[in-house]
Amino acid sequence: MNRRDFWWPRRVRFFSAEEIEATGAKLRRVQRRLVYALDDFRAILGCPVILLHNGMTTGEHASYTHGIGLAVDIAFREANHPKNMRALPMMAAAVGFRGIGVYWGGTGYSMHLDLGMVFRQWARWRHHREKEWHEGALIVDPKDLEMAAR
Numbered sequence: 001m002n003r004r005d006f007w008w009p010r011r012v013r014f015f016s017a018e019e020i021e022a023t024g025a026k027l028r029r030v031q032r033r034l035v036y037a038l039d040d041f042r043a044i045l046g047c048p049v050i051l052l053h054n055g056m057t058t059g060e061h062a063s064y065t066h067g068i069g070l071a072v073d074i075a076f077r078e079a080n081h082p083k084n085m086r087a088l089p090m091m092a093a094a095v096g097f098r099g100i101g102v103y104w105g106g107t108g109y110s111m112h113l114d115l116g117m118v119f120r121q122w123a124r125w126r127h128h129r130e131k132e133w134h135e136g137a138l139i140v141d142p143k144d145l146e147m148a149a150r
């Protein structure tokens with residue numbers, strides 16, 4: 001995207017070019033539909049979103065979507081995180097995100113959001129001082145629940 005995309009074809013309400021560049025990303029490598037989706041997500045959410053350093057096109061990521069400007073990693077301030085964490089995945093899906101990861105790091109929440117082709121949702125958590133993440137399902141296939149109950 002470029003600076004004009006913040007005003008046309010639509011206005012980005014909650015994020016600036018400077019804020020995106022502060023993650024380490026070059027603006028032209030970030031696709032504008034990602035920022036538009038993120039802006040819609042932020043509007044529904046109603047609380048501040050922090051763009052993580054190296055959370056857009058730069059940094060090391062498992063998902064290729066970061067490298068093509070279609071993914072963003074965000075965090076919430078501890079005192080100001082979304083009131084209904086359970087509704088978060090649905091809010092993200094409603095604005096078009098397909099890859100949705102929610103992380104609980106013992107003191108705060110963070111998220112991966114992407115506009116890749118494949119629907120993938122996951123939850124990861126770890127204790128405050130723990131290094132490894134534990135992984136679980138964010139949206140559950142009820143058949144898996146039946147298997148687990150056997």
Ligand SMILES: [Zn+2]
Pocket residue numbers: 061063066071072073111112113
């Ligand atoms: Zn990510």
